[in-house]
Amino acid sequence: MQEKALELLKLYRLRNTAMRRQVLELFLKAGHKALSSSNLESALEKTDRITLYRTLKTFERNGIIHQAIDGSGVTKYALCHGQCSEHDHMDDHPHFHCKDCGKTICLEGKIQNNVKVPKGFIVQQKHFILEGTCSDCSN
Numbered sequence: 001m002q003e004k005a006l007e008l009l010k011l012y013r014l015r016n017t018a019m020r021r022q023v024l025e026l027f028l029k030a031g032h033k034a035l036s037s038s039n040l041e042s043a044l045e046k047t048d049r050i051t052l053y054r055t056l057k058t059f060e061r062n063g064i065i066h067q068a069i070d071g072s073g074v075t076k077y078a079l080c081h082g083q084c085s086e087h088d089h090m091d092d093h094p095h096f097h098c099k100d101c102g103k104t105i106c107l108e109g110k111i112q113n114n115v116k117v118p119k120g121f122i123v124q125q126k127h128f129i130l131e132g133t134c135s136d137c138s139n
Ligand SMILES: [Zn+2]
Pocket: 063, 064, 065, 066, 080, 081, 084, 085, 088, 089, 090, 091
């Protein structure tokens, strides 16, 4: 994970700092699972909220992570899988939110929609949320 994290930082031309490397490692470990800043805080050795916040914003801006909106009101992020680039996230996949344990994961695939947006309305973001129970909670 450490090597992969370093590789990614290099790929995105980001300076290697302990915080960036550790946060990236946690996202790599989480895979499709979204992490909130409190998840990250409790997993990090040294926590500095402001640095963590800035790190997340930097990663988001660079197309490394995206916000996984799950309707819980908690801001969560997940690793981008695909062709995201700076200022241009392509993450229009749905997210699954487990109502029992609260976990959120990225789903593969796209939801087709034929929503009619009224004239003059501009869509800036689309969020698709599926809610239910995950495999850990359903049995
Ligand atoms: Zn993205």
